[in-house]
Amino acid sequence: MPRRPKDPADEFSHSDLAIASGGTKRSVQMMADNGLLPGDGSIRDLKRICVIGAFVSAGAPILVAGRVVEKLLWGLNQSDGEFPSRLVDFDAKLGDEAFPTGNPVSDYWRHRALLARPNLYRAGEAFKSDYRIEVADREHVFTAGGIIQPEQRSYEGQIVGWERGSEVSFKSIFELRSPDQWNPQPDADAFGEIDRALLANAVGVIAVNASLAIRKGLDRLASHRGGRSV
Secondary structure, three states: OOOOOOOOOOOOOHHHHHHHHOOOHHHHHHHHHOOOOOOOOOHHHHHHHHHHHHHHHOOOOHHHHHHHHHHHHHHOOOOOOOOOOOHHHHHHHHOHHHOOOOOOOOHHHHHHHHOOOOOOOOOOOOOOOOOEEEEEOOOEEEEEOOOOOOOOOEEEEEEEOHHHHHHOEEEEHHHHOOHHHHOOOOOOOOOOHHHHHHHHOOOOEEEEEHHHHHHHHHHHHHHHHHHHOO
């Protein structure tokens, strides 16, 4: 088996993923064996496992966390197909010269460039624009975040079978409600009374900051790699 390069850069082993997510190699392998990671050892694997790890830290069983994260990705339109870290928001301030030529600019390279710019980026801090997920009563899923209306929540759908672990499924709002309910008029409140009641009357809510989970994962990995990659 060939040895990994001295600086693996944006290639991540299972050990790297475990460090980034705050988990273990065994848990990473479990996610991989169940098809819950992209599986190419790229930044996509790291971002996915970090968000899964955040759900586990919040109290979700690991396979449930993996399935819920997988199902939530359907509604996002990100260039890498994963949750937004919000590091892309710094691109204009960093400039093209901050990134190595010949490599696609991923969140790994953004984070690496920002580590040298403490005036722009402080490790471990939440942003108003962070993508956040709330699960009410282990069933109803809400999201919030973004540049325009960061505090506005959206109802995404319903988790079915949380207690069954690997059999968990997800029904989107498009399956649960009629078109006029999930496509309100421009001047209407997108977060309607039905959604508000589901959250207000919840006995328990699991809250995850997906963007911050990714950034903290990159922080941990950079600290671990030390002088080799940062």
